[in-house]
Amino acid sequence: MFEKTEVTLDELRHLVSERAMEGETVLLNMGPQHPSTHGVLRLLLELDGETVINCIPDIGFLHTGIEKNMEVKSYEKAEVMTDRLDYLNTVGNNLVYCLAVEKLVELDVPMRAQVIRVILTELQRIASHLVWLGTHALDLAAMSVFLYCFREREMILDILEMCGGQRMMTTYIRPGGLWRDVPVEFEEAVRQFLKVFPARIDEYEALLTKNPLFLERTTKIGVLSREDAIRWGVTGPSLRASGVGHDLRKAQPYSGYEQYDFLVPTHTEGDTYARYVVRMEEMRQSVRIVQQALDKLPFGPVRSNNRKFVPPPRSELSTSMEALIHHFKLWTEGFDAPKGSVYVAVESPRGELGVYLEGNGGPKPYRVYWRTPSFVNLQILPLLSKGHLVADLVALIGTIDIVLGDVDR
Amino acid sequence: MNEHLSTTVQSLKDQYGAEVSEFRSEVSLVVPAEQIVAVCRTLRDEFSFEVLSAQTAVDYWPEQEPRFHMIYLFYSLAHNVRIRLRVPLNGNAPSLSTIEGVYPNANWHEREIWDMFGIRFEGHSDLRRILMPEDWEGHPLRKDYPLGYEEVQFTFNYDEIDARKPYAKE
Numbered sequence: 001m002f003e004k005t006e007v008t009l010d011e012l013r014h015l016v017s018e019r020a021m022e023g024e025t026v027l028l029n030m031g032p033q034h035p036s037t038h039g040v041l042r043l044l045l046e047l048d049g050e051t052v053i054n055c056i057p058d059i060g061f062l063h064t065g066i067e068k069n070m071e072v073k074s075y076e077k078a079e080v081m082t083d084r085l086d087y088l089n090t091v092g093n094n095l096v097y098c099l100a101v102e103k104l105v106e107l108d109v110p111m112r113a114q115v116i117r118v119i120l121t122e123l124q125r126i127a128s129h130l131v132w133l134g135t136h137a138l139d140l141a142a143m144s145v146f147l148y149c150f151r152e153r154e155m156i157l158d159i160l161e162m163c164g165g166q167r168m169m170t171t172y173i174r175p176g177g178l179w180r181d182v183p184v185e186f187e188e189a190v191r192q193f194l195k196v197f198p199a200r201i202d203e204y205e206a207l208l209t210k211n212p213l214f215l216e217r218t219t220k221i222g223v224l225s226r227e228d229a230i231r232w233g234v235t236g237p238s239l240r241a242s243g244v245g246h247d248l249r250k251a252q253p254y255s256g257y258e259q260y261d262f263l264v265p266t267h268t269e270g271d272t273y274a275r276y277v278v279r280m281e282e283m284r285q286s287v288r289i290v291q292q293a294l295d296k297l298p299f300g301p302v303r304s305n306n307r308k309f310v311p312p313p314r315s316e317l318s319t320s321m322e323a324l325i326h327h328f329k330l331w332t333e334g335f336d337a338p339k340g341s342v343y344v345a346v347e348s349p350r351g352e353l354g355v356y357l358e359g360n361g362g363p364k365p366y367r368v369y370w371r372t373p374s375f376v377n378l379q380i381l382p383l384l385s386k387g388h389l390v391a392d393l394v395a396l397i398g399t400i401d402i403v404l405g406d407v408d409r
Numbered sequence: 410m411n412e413h414l415s416t417t418v419q420s421l422k423d424q425y426g427a428e429v430s431e432f433r434s435e436v437s438l439v440v441p442a443e444q445i446v447a448v449c450r451t452l453r454d455e456f457s458f459e460v461l462s463a464q465t466a467v468d469y470w471p472e473q474e475p476r477f478h479m480i481y482l483f484y485s486l487a488h489n490v491r492i493r494l495r496v497p498l499n500g501n502a503p504s505l506s507t508i509e510g511v512y513p514n515a516n517w518h519e520r521e522i523w524d525m526f527g528i529r530f531e532g533h534s535d536l537r538r539i540l541m542p543e544d545w546e547g548h549p550l551r552k553d554y555p556l557g558y559e560e561v562q563f564t565f566n567y568d569e570i571d572a573r574k575p576y577a578k579e
């Protein structure tokens with residue numbers, strides 16, 4: 001039986017300043033149950049009065065062993081684990097996993113499925129940014145923005161429910177296409193959302209963009225220089241707010257993103273306000289992408305016809321023996337993937353979401369590694385928070401936009 | 410293969426004797442563990458691979474030579490290309506030098522690899538467990554670490570079950 005050991009101050013000596021050992025500064029525990037840490041994040045703070053001298057993040061409270069669990073499931077069954085990573089970007093997680101599987105086994109995806117994938121991931125990006133905006137403003141004591149944001153997010157979740165039957169954990173995108181075609185009401189629902197949403201962004205901006213209290217709390221807070229952002233591997237809106245116009249949808253297009261006309265908003269200040277401006281503009285650009293995708297939505301199948309990887313439709317099972325064999329084989333054993341490894345990355349609302357997938361010739365992934373943007377971006381919190389007040393630390397956690405399911409996996 | 414990528418690969422081949430392989434148009438280089446810091450520095454300074462996208466490991470147990478592969482994924486913002494390094498590591502408790510000095514964000518990646526695979530990084534500034542609790546025993550992502558069907562350990566039978574549990578006891 002092992003003894004429960006506590007971490008002593010002596011073991012953290014290399015992380016805090018000399019003054020903490022003398023007792024001149026205060027060590028304060030923040031979280032893991034703190035409303036402004038957006039989940040279960042624990043921060044050990046070294047404070048001089050109210051000024052943060054050192055900030056030591058402690059993560060892992062939400063570790064669920066997803067990578068280990070995926071290794072014992074077949075490629076198709078492992079996909080349900082992916083929703084549970086970043087629970088604000090479930091469609092995006094499905095997408096990157098399916099793209100990786102499709103690349104590993106060289107599976108084609110029909111045009112219609114690709115366009116629907118783009119529509120849903122962009123809607124999901126808006127939903128994720130709305131949660132970020134609502135909670136970020138709430139942390140900075142702007143209560144009403146939160147309520148408006150969740151009102152619009154609900155519209156998006158209704159659309160997801162219409163498609164996949166679930167509001168959040170949809171698992172709607174599957175290797176080789178989609179689970180099924182979208183219902184007939186889908187187009188009308190998305191058009192309705194596109195009609196009301198741009199005016200709603202203006203409403204949020206009217207509440208925040210020129211609000212002196214909001215400006216006071218965000219400008220010049222947590223300035224991330226361009227060099228630091230690149231050195232620390234920061235991606236997503238945080239990188240773009242520091243003046244690097246890098247977006248994987250433009251740099252390495254997937255699912256036909258090269259066909260859409262949209263801008264990559266950037267800002268040069270690199271502070272909390274710049275990140276706010278970039279994310280607001282990203283929502284507008286996502287609306288543009290959804291509009292274009294919906295206008296060109298082609299007719300056709302939504303699943304690949306390759307029966308070795310994609311189960312046949314149920315209607316065929318009673319008439320075709322091959323279909324029955326394929327159905328049975330795919331749902332019991334799954335398909336074999338070749339020996340080799342691929343890395344696929346997409347632009348999630350938080351940055352580069354990548355999956356490293358290694359196959360060994362069998363029906364189960366040998367290794368799945370998730371390069372999650374929150375995990376990498378959270379590392380800059382100690383850097384950003386140095387010298388700021390504890391109250392600003394709350395703004396900084398919000399502005400990095402972490403999801404703890406994404407950090408801890 | 411992209412022009413910049415092929416010059417990089419050719420140069421690393423000449424300088425460090427790296428073995429090159431390509432799968433689904435992704436380039437992997439196998440480099441020996443002793444040279445990893447030098448290779449990283451070359452990649453960053455001479456070939457502008459400014460970003461360490463990710464760093465992870467794969468366990469090939471029960472093979473022993475190599476048992477692990479350390480995997481580094483680099484991305485070049487300037488040239489928009491990716492490159493992957495693989496470092497084979499032998500034995501149950503391997504170690505190699507940290508690349509924290511070249512890419513600071515390797516800090517947490519390496520802590521995670523230590524936590525999950527039990528690979529030590531020499532010269533790392535803060536090598537503690539990151540996802541599992543500090544007093545956890547074993548390294549969960551190793552292939553000899555069981556998943557499921559595990560007997561529940563209570564205080565009265567902890568040692569008895571622990572003795573026959575199949576994880577690497579170093």
